[in-house]
Amino acid sequence: MDWHILGAGSLGCLWAARLAAQKNNVQLILRDSAAITRYQQTPGIGLTDAQQHSRYYPIPAQLASDSQPIQCLLLACKAYDAQAAISQVAARLSGNSIVILLQNGLGSQQAIQQMLPEVRCIAASSTEGAYQQQPFHSVFAGAGHTFLGDLQPQLHSPPDQFIAQCSAAQINLSWSADINEYLWRKLAINCAINPMTAVHNCRNGELTQHAEQVNRLCAELQLLLERAGQSAAAQNLTQQVWAVIEKTAANSSSMRQDLLNQRRSEISYITGFACAQSNALECSTPTLHALHAQLQQTLLAAGLPAH
Ligand code: NAD
Ligand code: KPL
Secondary structure, three states, X not given: OEEEEEOOOXXXXXXXXXXXXXXXXXXXXXXXXXXXXXXXXXXXXXXXXXXXXXXXXXXOEEEOOOOOOOOEEEEOOOXXXXXXXXXXXXXXXXXXXXXXXXXXXXXXXXXXXXHOOOOEEEEEEEOOEEEEEEOOEXXXXXXXXXXXXXXXXXXXXXXXXXXXXXXXXXXXXXXXXXXXXXXXXHXXXXXXXXXXXXXXXXXXXXXXXXXXXXHHHHHHXXXXXXXXXOHHHHOOHHHHHHHHHHHOOOOOOHHHXXXXXXXXXXHHHOHHHHHXXXXXXOOOOXXXXXXXXXXXXXXXXXXXXXX
């Protein structure tokens, strides 16, 4: 199977390096010719592993406008860039292609499946962590697990070759017949933790000082998940949120990190998506709506987009 990876950021480089290490045929799709020139001045995609060993993989790079058909595309950009990025390569995809969507939150995956009704779109929910030390070089920052599953599961059986190649590349994953359950549960956990840490400017563990608000949010999110037909994802949500807070107590959430580093957040795909669903389903979630508005104010005050 031939791989194309669009988005040579933290996760894109992590996946690219691991697949290339197993001699898979991998191509990067970079934004423009200036990015290709910058990439050509490096020793290739760099990956520093958990033992602090760095290795470099001279993976070839091309532009979205290249004419080569795409068999397996890993879309590794932020949720707010996903639709624009996929439209640049849509003409290279066919009914035989698969597209893996690594975006956090919800909304972008469904929008892409709607844009590409004939293409097999597989969504990922991942707890792996990576960051970029410098352009085209990722540092593996936390072992985790990735659940993958079809957005249209009724049409497909599990993609055995794809799963085998990922497993051989040491990508710790499980196939799910109902990826929506994982996506919704992670969305709810991210809605309860990430914006709270951003507006209160605290580490995850310090949310114990805002326990009443966290518990109210969890109760509302549980109601929303049930109303959205995601009862399995809603089960024991409060306990799950507190377990994640405890396990990641010393961490700064990805949303707080984005804010502190003056980077655009994925708010529209986290609390923005949850609030829109809550409105559509006429579900009462006042704490969630108030938190979303407070987060928007915090982002605007920092000079960042509030969407
Ligand atoms: P990132 O910002 O490090 O990388 C995204 C890359 O995509 C950037 O290099 C950007 O230039 C590139 N890009 C965007 N549009 C493009 C286009 N049209 N053409 C070519 N390149 C384009 O992001 P990331 O941290 O790798 O995260 C990707 C997604 O995975 C996000 O939704 C994030 O929330 C999720 N995620 C990240 C981690 C992590 O540890 N980094 C963990 C779990 C989930
Ligand atoms: O997923 C997370 C994030 O920071 O994005 C955790 C740490 C689990 C908090 O929601």
